[in-house]
Amino acid sequence: MNLLYHVVEASEWARQEGQPVYSAGSLETESFIHLSTREQLPGVLDRYYRNAPNLLVLHIDADKLVHELRYEQATNNELFPHVYGPINKDAVVAIDSNDDVK
Template structure:
């Protein structure tokens, strides 16, 4: 199963340069990296990245993250994937721009 992380451009650049990341400021504050499923990603973008352009969407195979990935209740009681260690660049299967089109993020067809 693929899970997704939305990165701001500087966060993505840091991952590319360092080869790993502990995530965005919210991830650092919470002590884990927040991910979303395909069904949750659009709502995550609308809620936490409203109006932001220049974002990158990264896809990661959940099973490859091992026991450091846990599923915990969050928004509306839904289970969200949380990673309790740094994400390594090598674990990202693909990344794509997540442009803002007419006020909404335009997700790739793979997530339809």
């Protein structure tokens, strides 16, 4: 299984509960949803979500994604996975609170 990770506020995940797909705000503003590898996840949580409460980490099986997945260079020259469309929820294989993965 090729796992990738996405951080989302618990309230946003709950708001989309009855939907077959999950759509992050970045899909509208940047045309993709930000994902991370397991190795990148601690840095992402520290840089962007350090004091944010009530976060969830979605474990996503990249092989089940129905939209295009690209690894693209970020400002720090690191390659990050981006999915160019909403995430089909059958690709989400587990969900943890951010405290469980730090």
